[in-house]
Amino acid sequence: MALDRFGRKIHYLRISLTDHCNLRCVYCMPEEMTFRPLPEMMQDDEVLLLTRLFAGLGFDKIRLTGGEPTVRAHVVDLVRGIASTPGIRDVTMTTNGVLLPKLAGPLAAAGLKRVNVSIDTLNPAKFQRLTRGGDIEDVWEGILAAEAAGLTPVKLNAVVVRGYNEEDVADLARLTLDHPWQVRFIEMMPFGEDTDLQTGSVVTAEETLGRVEQALGPLEAANGGELDGEARVFRIPGAQGDIGFISSVSAPFCASCTRARLTADGILRMCLLREYEIDLLTPLRRGASLEELRRMVLEAVWNKPWGHGLAEGEIPLNRGMSEIGG
Ligand code: SAM
Ligand code: SF4
Helix, strand or coil, rough: EECCCCCCEEEEEEEEEECCCCCCCCCCCCCCCCCHHHCCCCCHHHHHHHHHHHHCCCCCCCEEEEECHHHCCHHHHHHHHHHCCCCCCCEEECCCCCCHHHHHHHHHCCCCCEEEECCCCHHHHHHHHHHHHCCCHHHHHHHHHHHHHCCCCCCEEEEEECCCHHHHHHHHHHHHHHHEEEEEEECCCCCHHHHHHHHEEEEHHHHHHHHHHHHHCCCCCCCCCCCCCEEEEECCCCCCCCCEECCCCCCCCCHHCCCEECCCCCECCCCCCCCCCCEEEEHHHHHCCCHHHHHHHHHHHHHHCCCCHHHHHHCCCCCHHHCCCC
């Protein structure tokens, strides 16, 4: 079991399969994004080897992310390989949903359990503006395909950005009346060069909750008042689904964090919002033994930062969200 020095059991690995993406969300990457050349990224056998290594250290839960994980070549085979790794009991994915109409069935058959699909508004024009060109119909079809393939319960992620979609949160929340989905509102976080928009346009979870309740009436606590992962969960009385609020900026959940992240270029990052990183891919390619790599991972886990420093104005500058894996 991998423990950090604060006693947190770290067993949840988010693997970024690529930094490439078929959208350009305003809060995630610049319009003229330069992507990493493919040889710099973990190859399929390297992803699978590192998965085995982490599984051997007690990591049992994997989320595949990016960039956009579905644009990675051989993603279905990779999911199959990861899901069949001894010790791994849960493989999920965060995706923009655009390619799910084609991939949801094969991914489910390969062992993927659930998906989180990002959809920040139901308004087609606003969606296009937020994603710089995306077509909301693709995402909607992707959500339905995920549900039909049994990748359930489907969770929908919405980052709330002032001036873009803060007025749209009630429409998103209303989806839970007739669908057994969890709609999750996420506070925007600052990274690297996109910092101006990200710090100037944050809408707090409290504000979003207020806006939803103003439109739909008081929400009731769901999940027995417990956090669901990082989300505080509520329900519109009588609704099929529920509504989560993720307040990473205004009320962080660092004390209960169990995560580590592996970037597409094979860097282990122990906190999304701290620059502390350990390169695993270079030593692996230089012939480091599995025992050496294992020791590097355990040391990195031990040194996992307690939490982020946004309140003190410490913003991670070395990578953007799409380069870390959200
Ligand atoms: N492309 C996939 C997607 O959009 O779901 C997976 C990668 S994306 C980086 C993962 C999640 O991070 C998405 O839900 C996205 O909305 C969120 N995200 C991106 N940039 C963010 C930011 N600056 N603050 C908070 N969430 C962000
Ligand atoms: Fe692509 Fe996801 Fe970032 Fe949007 S949030 S640009 S879909 S990686």
